[in-house]
Amino acid sequence: MKFTLDTTLPATLSVTSAEAAAGHRFAETVFAAGGVAAIYGVNDFVTVTREPGFEWDPIVAAVVAAAASDL
Numbered sequence: 001m002k003f004t005l006d007t008t009l010p011a012t013l014s015v016t017s018a019e020a021a022a023g024h025r026f027a028e029t030v031f032a033a034g035g036v037a038a039i040y041g042v043n044d045f046v047t048v049t050r051e052p053g054f055e056w057d058p059i060v061a062a063v064v065a066a067a068a069s070d071l
Contacts, residue, residue, distance in 0.1 A: 001056065005044045005067045013041035026066045033062035 013027060016038045021027035026046075027039050035054025040047045046067075050059055 015039045029066035030062045033058040
């Protein structure tokens with residue numbers, strides 16, 4: 001799913017695991033929702049790939065929360 005943000009990411013983001021998200025607050029917040037397989041982001045958009053069988057609602061809420069925080 002693609003998300004257009006109201007802010008700009010400080011750097012290109014390409015993360016494929018919660019472990020790899022360590023140190024990047026945006027990615028950490030999104031992976032904490034569970035069910036996230038990968039995140040790719042650049043400028044003002046992010047795409048999130050979810051793992052099969054997981055619902056989008058918690059992931060969407062995590063993206064919104066992460067975007068609202070200080071990137």
